[in-house]
Amino acid sequence: MMRMTKWFGIVATSVVLMSAVSAQNLVDRLRDAGSISFQLADGAYRITLGVPQLGCNLQDFASGNLGAQDPLSFTFQSGTLNFQATINQLVNSIQSNAPVTFTGTDLGNNVVEWTVDQTFNPTICTVISISGTDYVFEIVRVYGKFRMQVSEIDCVDDPLGMLNRQVSLQLTPTGGDEHNYMGFDGFVPDGQCTARYFCAIATANTLQYTAYGGDCPACPGNGDVDGNGCVDDADLLAVLFAFGSSEAGCADVNSDGVVDDADLLTVLFAFGSGC
């Protein structure tokens, strides 16, 4: 009885440890894969005007929905979750391709938060298109936050078609408007941004977006289905259990889309190798 209790304790401890490790690993996996795809599906924008002395939100100028923006891919700076984007990547209706840097932070519990807060000096003299009309917009500051929940999905070709690989992680907004927004502070100037008529704030809230990342370990293809370096009965069983299946991961040893006798033979011929 004592022995069983002891074993139970070890098993329970291992399960707790393993789940703690796997819970922690999603953000590491996201970072290590080096890039994510991202698409803003929609958001509500609002542009207000004013004068610097009294506030730049005195008068509503325009509001509406951003609509779907072009899908993007972002490449992390080595060993981090940080990436660079251009202003027109974030909001297609603003012409500027000035770069902004997003800093990614692992908040724990598989949540990542990207923040940007950048002041431009010199300012950016660009054009914003609102309902088909172009307006000159002098941008002084860009800020924003994207807080995303990372969850595991089955390996699939990047659903946004931006990453040239399979992905295993999906990222969705979490934390509400407080943690998901973008803003641009600036001025409504003359055509050359030499005179300023009003100060302006453009914000986007209620952001709806999806992102994908992570990668899928390539299958060894040599019969070592579980990738532990040794072809043994565990690999044989994996193929037998998945026999006939078309969605069997690395049990489909030759990656032809079905687990059949060809995969079984590869394991049998390689049996014992590497052990």
Ligand SMILES: [Ca+2]
């Ligand atoms: Ca193996």
Ligand SMILES: [Ca+2]
């Ligand atoms: Ca196969």
